[in-house]
Amino acid sequence: MLEDYSKYSELNRVPVIDVPITGTNMYECVEFLTLHIDELHGEYICVSNAHTSVMAHDDPSYWACQADSLMSVPDGKPLSVVGRNTIESMGRVTGPDLMREIFSISVQQGWTHYFYGNEQKNLEALKDSLQEEYPGLKIAGMEPSVFRPLSDSEKQDLSRRLAESGADFAWIALGAPRQEVLMHELKGGPQPLMIGVGGAFNVLAGVVPEAPIWMQNLSLEWLYRLIQEPKRLFKRYLVTNTKFLFYQFTKAKRKEGK
Structure with missing residues (x-):
C-alpha cells in the first residue's frame, strides 16, 4: 500500500476557482514519483492550467476527472500563484518540464516510457529528439491518436497494450479534455502511471516553439x-x-x- 497517498490527495489539494489542484512543485512531484512509481499502476496525473480549470468549474463530469486524479499539478502559473496563498511552496509543474525532469533520470532509474497521442510524423520527430537529448532513454512504444472517441473495447485494448509494453510511464497527449477523460476512464486498470501532457510532445520534438522564459515567468x-x-x-x-x-x-x- 502507498502509505502517504493522502499527501497528494485530499489533504494537499488547493481549491483554485473551486477546482482541486495539488499543492506541489517540481521537486516534490519528481521526488514522489521516484519513490513510488512501482506502486502507481492504474493511476493518472492531470497537468492543469487556467483553461482546464475553467472547463472543470463549468462541467461537473470534467471536474470529477480532475478531482479523481492522483495529482492535478499546476502547469499554469495563475494556478500556482493562487495556490501559494494556501501552500507557500506551491510552484509550477509544466508538462514539457516534467517530462524533461523524468527523462533526465530515467536511464539511472531504469524507467521506460510509452507515448500515446498526436500524429505519427510528430512522434517520429519526438523520438529523434529524445534519443539525441537523452541517450539510452528506453522507449517502450509510440502510438498516434485515432482522433475520435474510443469504443469500450478499444479502451481495454489500449490499457492492455500499455501494460504489456512494460513501461513505467504512459505519456498521453490528446489535449484537454480528451486526455483527462480517457485517463479517468482507464483509472484502476493494469496500465502504468498515465500523465496527460497535451501539446508537450510537439514542444519536445521541436515542432512547436516554446515560450521564452521571461514570458513564462510573467504568465x-x-x-x-x-x-x-x-x-x-x-x-x-x-x-x-x-x-x-x-x-x-x-x-x-x-x-x-x-
Missing part, C-alpha cells in the same frame, strides 16, 4: 501561443482568461463576505 505563455495560432486560440483564450479572472474575483469576494 504570458497564453499570449505567445496566441501569436503562434491566433485563429485557433483567440476565442478560447478570450473566454477562458475572462472566466478565470471572474471566477477568482467572485470567490475572493465570497471569502471577504464571510
